[in-house]
Amino acid sequence: MAEDIKPRIRVPQSAKKDEIIEIKTLISHPMESGQRKDSQGKTIPRKIINKMTVAFNGKPVFEARLEPAISANPYLSFFLKCTQSGSLEFTWTDDDGSTYKATQAITVS
Amino acid sequence: MSEPLHLPKRQSGLNRRQAVAAFGAVAALTPFAAAASPETAKKALSDLVKAEPKAGKVQIKTQEIAENGNTVPVTIAVDSPMTDKDYVKAIHVVADRNPQPGVASFMLTPANGKAEVQLRMRMAETQNIIAVAEMSDGTAWTATREVKVTIGGCGG
Amino acid sequence: MPQTHSLARIICAAAASLVLLSGLTACDNKQSAGANDSEVLAEYRANPKYADRITGDKFSGYVFASPETQAMQDDDFENPGMLAVQDGEGEWGKVVGSAGKSCASCHNDAKSMKGVAVAYPKYEPKVGKLANIEQRINLCRTENMKAPALRWESKELLGLTALVEYQSRGLPISVRIDGPAKPFFEEGKKFYYTRRGQMDVACAHCHEANAGMNIGVENLSQGQSNGYPTYRLKWQAFGSLHRRFEGCNEEVRAQPYPRGSDEYTNLELFVAWRGNGLKSEAPSVRR
Numbered sequence: 001m002a003e004d005i006k007p008r009i010r011v012p013q014s015a016k017k018d019e020i021i022e023i024k025t026l027i028s029h030p031m032e033s034g035q036r037k038d039s040q041g042k043t044i045p046r047k048i049i050n051k052m053t054v055a056f057n058g059k060p061v062f063e064a065r066l067e068p069a070i071s072a073n074p075y076l077s078f079f080l081k082c083t084q085s086g087s088l089e090f091t092w093t094d095d096d097g098s099t100y101k102a103t104q105a106i107t108v109s
Numbered sequence: 110m111s112e113p114l115h116l117p118k119r120q121s122g123l124n125r126r127q128a129v130a131a132f133g134a135v136a137a138l139t140p141f142a143a144a145a146s147p148e149t150a151k152k153a154l155s156d157l158v159k160a161e162p163k164a165g166k167v168q169i170k171t172q173e174i175a176e177n178g179n180t181v182p183v184t185i186a187v188d189s190p191m192t193d194k195d196y197v198k199a200i201h202v203v204a205d206r207n208p209q210p211g212v213a214s215f216m217l218t219p220a221n222g223k224a225e226v227q228l229r230m231r232m233a234e235t236q237n238i239i240a241v242a243e244m245s246d247g248t249a250w251t252a253t254r255e256v257k258v259t260i261g262g263c264g265g
Numbered sequence: 266m267p268q269t270h271s272l273a274r275i276i277c278a279a280a281a282s283l284v285l286l287s288g289l290t291a292c293d294n295k296q297s298a299g300a301n302d303s304e305v306l307a308e309y310r311a312n313p314k315y316a317d318r319i320t321g322d323k324f325s326g327y328v329f330a331s332p333e334t335q336a337m338q339d340d341d342f343e344n345p346g347m348l349a350v351q352d353g354e355g356e357w358g359k360v361v362g363s364a365g366k367s368c369a370s371c372h373n374d375a376k377s378m379k380g381v382a383v384a385y386p387k388y389e390p391k392v393g394k395l396a397n398i399e400q401r402i403n404l405c406r407t408e409n410m411k412a413p414a415l416r417w418e419s420k421e422l423l424g425l426t427a428l429v430e431y432q433s434r435g436l437p438i439s440v441r442i443d444g445p446a447k448p449f450f451e452e453g454k455k456f457y458y459t460r461r462g463q464m465d466v467a468c469a470h471c472h473e474a475n476a477g478m479n480i481g482v483e484n485l486s487q488g489q490s491n492g493y494p495t496y497r498l499k500w501q502a503f504g505s506l507h508r509r510f511e512g513c514n515e516e517v518r519a520q521p522y523p524r525g526s527d528e529y530t531n532l533e534l535f536v537a538w539r540g541n542g543l544k545s546e547a548p549s550v551r552r
Contacts, residue, residue, distance in 0.1 A: 004420060006351060010342045020222035028348045031501075033231070035208050061220040064228075067211035069204060071180045071229040072501035073345045078215070081191070081222025174482055176331040176552045180498035231501075259482045 005029055009090055011104040015082040019108075024077045025052065027092050027100065033068035049074055051093040057086035082108045144233065150205035154241050154251075157201045157214065162241045162251035167200075169240055169254035178232040178258035187224035187242040187250070191217075197224035199243040206236030232258045305477035305484065320437070320542035324476070326551055329486040334498065338550040346427065346496035346548025349420075349503040353428025356421050362412025368425070371409065378432040383545050386534045388445040395449045395530045398426050399505065417524045423503055426494055430547035437544055438491050440537040453535030456528060462519030468532075488513075489540040490533065492549030499552060506533055 010024040027049060034046025046068060054062040062078050080088070085108045092100040145153075154162075170184040189197045196219045202212040215226050224242070235258050241251045299322070302310060309315050309328045318325040327335060337343050357368045357375050372378065382398055389396035391404060402425050403414040415422035442450040457468045471480070472488035479485070493506040500508075507524035510532060514521035522528040 004352070006348055008342065008348070008351075024342055026342065026345065026348070028345070033208075056220060059220075060216075061218050063216035064226070065214040065216075067209065067213060069207050069209065069212040069231050071231050073348065075182075075227070075229050075343060075345070077227040078217075079221050079223035079225055081220060083220075172331060172333055176334050177498040179501050182333045182337070257482075 005092075005094075005098075005100055007090065007092055007100045007102045009088075009102045009104055011088055011106060013105070014107040014109065017108055018081060018083065020079050020081050022077055023054075023080055023088070024075070025090060025102075026073065026075045027052075028073050029092075029094070031066075031068065031070055031072045031074060035068065047095050049092050050095055051091075052076060053091045053093075054078075055089045055091075056080070057084075058089075082106060084108055145203075145205055145207050145210040147205045147237070150203045150210040150237075150239060153203050153210040154201060154239065158199075158241050158243055158249050160243070160247055160249040162249035164251060166250040167240050167242050167252035169238055169252050171238065171254060171256055174257045174259065175232055178234070180229050181232050181256060181258075182227065182229050183238060184225065184227045185240045189224045189242075189244070191219055191222050191224055193219050194245070196221075196245045197242050198245055200224070200226060201241045201243070202228070202230075203239050204230070204232060204236055205239065207231070207233050212238070232256055234258050303477040309477075317544060320544075323489065323540055323543050324487050325540075325543050325546060326486045326489055326492050327546060327549065329484050330550070330552060334550055334552060337496075338546070344496065344548065344550055346494070346503050346550060349424050349427035349494070349496075349548055350431045352420055352424025353426070353431075354424075356425050357428060362406065362410035364409065364411040366410045368405070375428050375432060378429045380433055380436060382430045382433040382547070383436045383439050385440070386530055386537065387441065388449070390445075394527060395446065395534055397506075397530050397533050398429055400525065400530065402426065402429070418505060418508060423494060423505065426505065427503065427548050430494060430545065433545045434547065435544050437542050438537055438540050440534060440541060442534065442538050446534065449531045450534050450538065452528075453531035453533070456532045457535050462514065462517035464517040464519075466517050468513070487539070488536065489543055490536045491540045491543040492546040492551060494547055495549045495551045497551050503548065506536075 005028055007027040008025065012021050015021050029049050030047070031049065032044055032047040034043065036044045038044055048066060048068055048070070050066055052064045052066070053060060061080065064076050066074060085106060088104050088106060090102045094100070166188040168186045168188075170186065171181060175181045183202070185200055185202060187197045187200060189195065191197065197217050199217065200215045202214070203210040204212055212230055213228055217224055235256065237253050237255050239251065239253045241249055243249050299307070299310060306324060309324060310319060315328045318327045327338065330338075341347050354375065360367045360370075368375075385401065386395045386397040388394070389401065389404065391408065396404060399417065399422055402422065406412045407414050415425070460467045468488060471485050475485050476487040477485065490506050493509065494503060495509075496503045497509070505524065507526075507529045510529050511521040511524060
């Protein structure tokens, strides 16, 4: 697990029932595509965040599967309909198996 | 320290694993790496989605001319009520002239309420972004959008 | 740096030379506010959205960016440059070096840095020449913290620079070019107007004579530094002004100077002075 990989999420802390909110995510990661060569001509191996999964109160609500065509420091946004209060859990998965997590509680009234 | 070249060149070598994945066994024997083409992009999509997509319901919002091909913001929106009975199951995105066609796939649920996603992608050259939405009723819908990618004024 | 001789680049270079030759004579003329606005610059000036981004004749790089890029900068969450500020916050409290100090030990909260960055580069008596923020941070580290200097363009140095610059966001660039800074300013000015590289052009050819004009599809900016350090879409990374200078020099096929060199630091003062009065936007997003 790399110390310098920072996930960030922008989730409102509260919402009205049935409100549809936009959720923004950003994670610092070079997304090494596997296309680049170093100064010796050797291919730099691919190493990317290949997946981001989102669960609400433990249930999967959104998943993104990423390819090397995604820019470094992947930014992803999606929407969520707020039907009840609970906890949103985000998990990013690196090619090397490491995972990075972030959590945010939402109060729905 | 000098950095690797900024944009992947068309002749940059794909490693064997990538070549096989993209073009099958025959292509693995070719010494040159081919970039994606409209055909390989179409194949990548048909590998992901069984139904033949129809034009419609999908909107791709992005720049006409990329500010810079290395970071192009793209929004994909799909017209759907996102109810338990009628929702977008997945959105797949490919590019038809990148070293590889795949960009991203998104798995959605009715909990999303709105079928819209935003991403930032790399584009090696002027090409089409193609998005396919898979619906809960088994149908598929698609849209295509060209983005022009230029070398900066002084080659940068 | 490998030389590419593709036809596209040769055509581009030829086109560039033609465009730039036309701007030759305008180089030395002092321009009064608005009087010499090209059509494009006049359009920007007329746009109320840019009121905060233009001071007199000086146009921030923000106005030359696409709406999507501007939107990325405007939102602190979407702006990947803010990740660097976060890095800086981590570094700020870290105790390093044999003196057992962190930045916070002497400077308390990073907010105490408000107003600092917009005065840099400035003459630094300890080294008898100019120091920019990066160099000043490293001076603090080596002299006061007894810690090793941070590598140029390292995550740590970029983070601390971003953090310090961020405290001055919205404040006008206010560098001084009088007193001991003067000879270094003159060096930077000379650099700016000296032709270099295969394309045999000076900074001024693009950024003074032809700001607002197109080279290819790219709208030339004034090359202002008020947004630096910046998240550059092309780099897909946060980077320093000296990295940008290096890129600019390479693009005209000139041998670049090392990042952190005297040449680039002197140039940095001249470039900052050109933008005096513009509001600091660091960390910005640029193409």
